[in-house]
Amino acid sequence: MAASPSIEASAVSVPAPGLAGNRGSLWLDRPSTAQRVADALRERMWCGELQAGAQVGELQLTVALGVSRNTLREAFQILIGERLLTREPHRGVFVRRLTADDVRDVYAFRRLVECAAVGHPAQPRGLVEMRTALKEGQTAARRKAWHDVGTADVRFHMGVAALGGSARLDRVMRALFAELRLAFQLVPDPRALHEPFLSLNAEIYALAEQGDSSRASLRLRAYLDEAEAVIVAAVEGG
Amino acid sequence: MAASPSIEASAVSVPAPGLAGNRGSLWLDRPSTAQRVADALRERMWCGELQAGAQVGELQLTVALGVSRNTLREAFQILIGERLLTREPHRGVFVRRLTADDVRDVYAFRRLVECAAVGHPAQPRGLVEMRTALKEGQTAARRKAWHDVGTADVRFHMGVAALGGSARLDRVMRALFAELRLAFQLVPDPRALHEPFLSLNAEIYALAEQGDSSRASLRLRAYLDEAEAVIVAAVEGG
């Protein structure tokens, strides 16, 4: 059985919604306990603390997070809906493990959507997101912080999607990258995974910025083909 | 307050997961109770029995569906994740009411995605889906069953999306249409909503089938612009 990473001693630290404090706050930013638990678990998956295939048992988490089973199960439903967790009936809840076909489908989707977004940009604001993400990635690479390079890469392509000018697309892509991150962590060498794409992203940005949509779309496709191959290999190899 | 449509006397009829029967079934198709409740509610929204803005009270539904409050709340989380329900803290759960901006965003997304799919079709199997949906719509129109015409229209454009060749795209579009249906039902005259698009869909299909991707993409864009205007007007008028 997959070693379930220790999750002890980390209660959800935000004040519970039914308690004191929060005076004056008009319920505007008061996520429910289930929502905060889901956020906490999502964060743990994003940073690699909870890895693909790991079981997230109900009992352990109730004591670790200090919430009831009911609340925890609500949080599970949220994350199952986001396809970050999967439920095996009467066996438990597990961090999703992407198959090679899952990864291929992710990249089929990205090819369609990202290439369309750079091909017919509707929201130039995405360009600034791309630019800042690009710089982030470059400085992170100088620090040899490859995990951060990967985060910047995700942010860069969120910027690409933002060119589409649709909030829904932004949401869908955010969810997609959260899933994909689960597969990233199966790649043994994070440097080999993220470093080669820095220059490709720079090319894509330059072309998009100077309005050469069709050439940008072509380079983007090259990026996606390469990245898909790397991740598929990692998923199949592991 | 929006009249909450009667939901009485309609318990979730599938055998509960922890009971007899199901012998030999290896848990393959055994959705949890929460999942079945969510399916039931989704169906009621799809067919218009539960309308946008209606409150779905916990107590009424627990007695109507014969499930516990905990289970019902799990189902709520599923549907909230699909953006079919919204939660107003300490006030209740309501069927989502789309704003004009929501509708505009839906169509921005559809323009990007559907036009890309017909523009660079990767999965010709979508064409057969389009064709059957087209016929369905035409026969439904002869019967003056405008609700069915709308369903066929959705199916037609699911076929368009299927041209993209991505299971994820199919899922996203299915969720999108479930949302959009909530807005469809605000349009007073369902005939005026769906009938004009029959011929446009036929045009799009013909062009796509004979491989004229760019012209198909143009007609599709015309469809989406027109449909957006109709729905936005209905949402703003209501």
Added chain:
DNA sequence: GCATATTTGTCCGTATGTATA
């Protein structure tokens, strides 16, 4: 503005069925 009733948010206890050692 205040007191009350209703509903939500959250927790706990428990019974039953399933999977696994």
Added chain:
DNA sequence: CTATACATACGGACAAATATG
């Protein structure tokens, strides 16, 4: 095969917030 552990689902309890008179 039995026993243990755990998931599923239900029902009750209580505090907090909202709605109502």
